[in-house]
Amino acid sequence: NAGVMQNPRHLVRRRGQEARLRCSPMKGHSHVYWYRQLPEEGLKFMVYLQKENIIDESGMPKERFSAEFPKEGPSILRIQQVVRGDSAAYFCASSPGLESYEQYFGPGTRLTVT
Amino acid sequence: DQQVKQNSPSLSVQEGRISILNCDYTNSMFDYFLWYKKYPAEGPTFLISISSIKDKNEDGRFTVFLNKSAKHLSLHIVPSQPGDSAVYFCAAQPARSGTYKYIFGTGTRLKVLA
Numbered sequence: 001n002a003g004v005m006q007n008p009r010h011l012v013r014r015r016g017q018e019a020r021l022r023c024s025p026m027k028g029h030s031h032v033y034w035y036r037q038l039p040e041e042g043l044k045f046m047v048y049l050q051k052e053n054i055i056d057e058s059g060m061p062k063e064r065f066s067a068e069f070p071k072e073g074p075s076i077l078r079i080q081q082v083v084r085g086d087s088a089a090y091f092c093a094s095s096p097g098l099e100s101y102e103q104y105f106g107p108g109t110r111l112t113v114t
Numbered sequence: 115d116q117q118v119k120q121n122s123p124s125l126s127v128q129e130g131r132i133s134i135l136n137c138d139y140t141n142s143m144f145d146y147f148l149w150y151k152k153y154p155a156e157g158p159t160f161l162i163s164i165s166s167i168k169d170k171n172e173d174g175r176f177t178v179f180l181n182k183s184a185k186h187l188s189l190h191i192v193p194s195q196p197g198d199s200a201v202y203f204c205a206a207q208p209a210r211s212g213t214y215k216y217i218f219g220t221g222t223r224l225k226v227l228a
Contacts, residue, residue, distance in 0.1 A: 004157070031214065033214075033215060033216075041220060042118075042220040043203065043218045044218070045217065045218075048213060048214060055213065056215055058215075059215070091158070093157075095214065101146050101163065101207060103160070103214075103216065104160065105150075105158045108155075108156075
């Protein structure tokens with residue numbers, strides 16, 4: 001019974017490149033959340049998606065960041081033209097639906113922008 | 115604007131004694147609260163939760179207390195064990211608002227001394 005999978009676990013990008021972070025939710029889970037943790041800070045909500053729908057993107061920066069959760073395949077968090085301030089740990093979480101409040105987190109992707 | 119606050123960045127406790135971790139919130143729309151434990155280089159792991167209609171919830175060595183009038187919750191771990199050493203995050207969820215995102219505190223690093 002695999003948990004939430006994230007890949008890659010570590011990603012190094014130069015300034016100006018694109019970063020793509022992938023998240024496969026737990027089996028049977030249709031809700032996905034992305035959070036970002038900057039060094040020495042708590043996790044900050046970015047976006048909440050259901051299959052093919054963005055439900056809440058109130059935590060997403062207005063530019064360069066986008067997220068999707070297609071009908072088939074993993075959820076993708078995409079960061080275009082990365083800057084040093086994007087260096088952080090990005091966590092994905094999933095839940096089965098509205099009947100469950102608990103979210104199950106993946107191990108995270110550590111993005112380093114050089 | 116930090117809506118969920120954990121004012122103690124760190125806490126040290128002797129093995130076998132009680133650990134008390136505190137969390138304050140400002141938004142009365144929060145109606146579900148959770149505690150997560152996080153080890154380095156891993157994702158947060160769900161520990162225990164409480165609904166705003168309750169004032170206490172127990173699960174083994176872990177008890178969460180909620181004081182709605184004070185907008186305060188606490189996590190008690192008794193007896194504390196060295197394996198409990200981790201960063202603990204409290205999270206709040208405005209479940210009735212239609213979004214299920216978490217608002218996290220900044221975390222408390224617990225060190226249990228053998």
